[in-house]
Amino acid sequence: MAFASYPSLRDRVVFITGGASGIGACLVEEFHAQGACVAFVDLQEAEGRALAERLDGAWFRGCDVTDAEALQSAVRDAGQALGPVTVLINNVANDTRHPAAGLTPAAWRRGLAVNLDPVVLASVAVYPMMKAAGGGSIINLSSINALFGPPDMAGYVAAKGAINSLSKGLAREWGPDRIRVNALSPGWVITERQLQLWLTPEAEADWAKQVALKDRLLPADVARLALFLAADDSRMVTGQNLVIDAGRT
Ligand SMILES: NC(=O)c1ccc[n+]([C@@H]2O[C@H](COP(=O)([O-])OP(=O)(O)OC[C@H]3O[C@@H](n4cnc5c(N)ncnc54)[C@H](O)[C@@H]3O)[C@@H](O)[C@H]2O)c1
Numbered sequence: 001m002a003f004a005s006y007p008s009l010r011d012r013v014v015f016i017t018g019g020a021s022g023i024g025a026c027l028v029e030e031f032h033a034q035g036a037c038v039a040f041v042d043l044q045e046a047e048g049r050a051l052a053e054r055l056d057g058a059w060f061r062g063c064d065v066t067d068a069e070a071l072q073s074a075v076r077d078a079g080q081a082l083g084p085v086t087v088l089i090n091n092v093a094n095d096t097r098h099p100a101a102g103l104t105p106a107a108w109r110r111g112l113a114v115n116l117d118p119v120v121l122a123s124v125a126v127y128p129m130m131k132a133a134g135g136g137s138i139i140n141l142s143s144i145n146a147l148f149g150p151p152d153m154a155g156y157v158a159a160k161g162a163i164n165s166l167s168k169g170l171a172r173e174w175g176p177d178r179i180r181v182n183a184l185s186p187g188w189v190i191t192e193r194q195l196q197l198w199l200t201p202e203a204e205a206d207w208a209k210q211v212a213l214k215d216r217l218l219p220a221d222v223a224r225l226a227l228f229l230a231a232d233d234s235r236m237v238t239g240q241n242l243v244i245d246a247g248r249t
Pocket residue numbers: 017018019020021022023024041042043044063064065066090091092093094095114141142143144185186187188189190191193194
């Protein structure tokens with residue numbers, strides 16, 4: 001197979017949350033391969049640092065995105081170091097399962113603090129840079145689970161549903177500044193974490209029955225859709241929820 005290169009991504013400054021592992025790490029690598037200047041944050045300091053060292057010019061900071069000040073100053077500092085951030089990928093999430101009946105107020109808040117609040121806070125921090133630069137693209141990782149609502153994921157799916165609506169709202173509000181905002185909803189993507197925690201032959205056979213395309217959905221498949229949404233090729237695409245799920249929905 002052969003995949004697209006996007007001349008408009010060369011030297012573009014891209015900020016990615018949760019970029020040390022999983023889909024986020026693949027986004028970091030794919031944008032770097034396009035010649036973009038990539039900045040990313042993650043809780044996992046050692047993994048993040050190791051990835052940044054492999055990629056010439058990449059900017060990494062260890063950061064807990066539930067710390068609003070730490071996240072917003074990372075966005076601003078990356079802009080100072082690399083130039084105005086004109087692509088923001090709100091990728092970070094935590095899909096830890098909890099039965100809804102056992103949710104305490106604190107656990108509910110913690111779920112939204114990692115799955116929803118950083119999307120708003122990073123977007124607000126990047127807005128002045130994008131506006132001054134004449135535009136930008138914000139890509140918010142959502143999930144097809146916002147549509148299906150599987151059990152034990154009430155906080156996660158609520159956050160993803162909110163991200164879909166938030167993307168629409170910000171797209172309208174910031175469209176006059178040529179800032180595009182889209183949600184990107186994957187189906188089941190086989191990452192390290194999925195391999196360790198959830199992938200069993202039974203679960204995979206069950207998924208295969210429900211999808212049109214039987215190959216595994218991989219982080220790079222998601223990253224390639226993000227490249228398109230970040231590039232000038234998608235200049236009139238905004239306020240959408242783009243689904244990549246092998247035909248599950
Ligand atoms: N993998 C899938 O099947 C799938 C399906 C649909 C949607 N998604 C979405 O795609 C995105 C990436 O998913 P993934 O599967 O790669 O997730 P993952 O759990 O494998 O990786 C998440 C990354 O975020 C980091 N992180 C977690 N909490 C953090 C915090 N408080 N501060 C800073 N960093 C933190 C982790 O260290 C990790 O590097 C998420 O938004 C997820 O909801 C994934």
